Amino acid sequence: MNNIVVSIIMSNYNGFKKLHNTIKSVLEQSFKDFEFIIIDDGSTDDSKSQVLNCNDERIVFVENEENLGLTKNLIKGVNLAKGKYIARIDVGDYWAEDKLKKQIDFLEKNKEYIICGTQVNYFDNNGVVNKSWFSNEDKDVRKRFLSQEGIFEHSSIMFRNIINYREQFQYSQDLDLYLRISFLGKLYCLDEALTFSEINLEGITLKKRYLQRQYQRYAYKYYKQRFESGKDEIDLKEVAILKVRSSFLDRILNNTSMYFYKKYVFNRTLKKNIILWVTPLVISLIIYPPYLLDYLKKLQGIVSK
Known part of the structure; x- marks a missing residue:
């Protein structure tokens, strides 16, 4: 070729x-x-x-x-x-x-x-x-x-x-x-x-969703480092493996939250009545507060536009 x-x-x-x-x-x-x-x-x-x-x-x-x-x-x-x-x-x-x-x-x-x-x-x-x-x-x-x-x-x-x-x-x-x-x-x-x-x-498995969020935090952390100094810890070879830690309670809350989150994704994707997708979303965010913080950041970004 x-x-x-x-x-x-x-x-x-x-x-x-x-x-x-x-x-x-x-x-x-x-x-x-x-x-x-x-x-x-x-x-x-x-x-x-x-x-x-x-x-x-x-x-x-x-x-x-x-x-x-x-x-x-x-x-x-x-x-x-x-x-x-x-x-x-x-x-x-x-x-x-x-x-x-x-x-x-x-x-x-x-x-x-x-x-x-x-x-x-x-x-x-x-x-x-x-x-x-x-x-x-x-x-x-x-x-x-x-x-x-x-x-x-x-x-x-x-x-x-x-x-x-x-x-x-x-x-x-x-x-x-x-x-x-x-x-x-x-x-x-x-x-x-x-x-x-x-x-x-x-494909939205409980474990995958949980780990994605942990790695997203690292991605934004390193983005901030690069923005401030031009390099991040991986560039400087200070990090070989990203360590993801979690407690048993943290995983249980995440898994329960994800059950309702998947219902939210399904109902919203199929354009069902707004109540049918807002309700599981709210339940999901209440059960696992870290997702609520993520969602508030999204809303803040939308409002700022």
């Missing part, structure tokens, strides 16, 4: 049932000069044969002998990437056919921008049920940092190949990358919904 402009990275673990549509949407992009790095993370299903049967020279298939986890796979993918730009896609998601082209056109014309996302259509088994509305201008995206709101959807992003993920972030590795990349250039999100992302409420 010659003239690789963008490297697309996808990590897969036992995603056989969802791989077809995702791979198809990538290979059918109107922009053709890319490599598609698919890292299989020790799958035990028939994922490998499905990828190899695609028989497309743009696919770079990497097979791990053991399960390494998402962060290490993303780091490996970026290290292998030959493209000028990096794009990400998760198994189960898919793209509009001109997604890559429109992002590349924007980044080529606007050299001061370092990352570009798109709006997102969220879908489940019944089809598209909701649409994102991420801020698109740089100053508005940065405001969302302060309110700890969603910045980009993983599968929508494309960024210049000058930065990598960090192994210390087992969770929230995307947030850490977005916060660090904001020091290297401007950020933008296209107005069009060119990314389709699967709603997977079963």
Whole structure:
């Protein structure tokens, strides 16, 4: 393959049932000069044969002998990437056919921008049920940092190949990358919904949600350090492993809160009556006060806009 402009990275673990549509949407992009790095993370299903049967020279298939986890796979993918730009896609998601082209056109014309996302259509088994509305201008995206709101959807992003993920972030590795990349250039999100992302409420596990919050705290802590001094503790090699501590009571409260939080996400995503999604949200926030503090920060950010 010659003239690789963008490297697309996808990590897969036992995603056989969802791989077809995702791979198809990538290979059918109107922009053709890319490599598609698919890292299989020790799958035990028939994922490998499905990828190899695609028989497309743009696919770079990497097979791990053991399960390494998402962060290490993303780091490996970026290290292998030959493209000028990096794009990400998760198994189960898919793209509009001109997604890559429109992002590349924007980044080529606007050299001061370092990352570009798109709006997102969220879908489940019944089809598209909701649409994102991420801020698109740089100053508005940065405001969302302060309110700890969603910045980009993983599968929508494309960024210049000058930065990598960090192994210390087992969770929230995307947030850490977005916060660090904001020091290297401007950020933008296209107005069009060119990314389709699967709603997977079963994926919101109690343990995962709890750990995500802990790692998010580190991401913002290091963002503040970089803002104040230009480097953080990881840059200075003072931190090799992020230590996540929790008490038994803390975990119990988090787990109980998450039961109601998932009801809130489900009802709001399906655009049910406001009472049906506000009620479980309020219960969730009362049970686990740290989530209430997070939510108040979001509201403060919205009001300040």
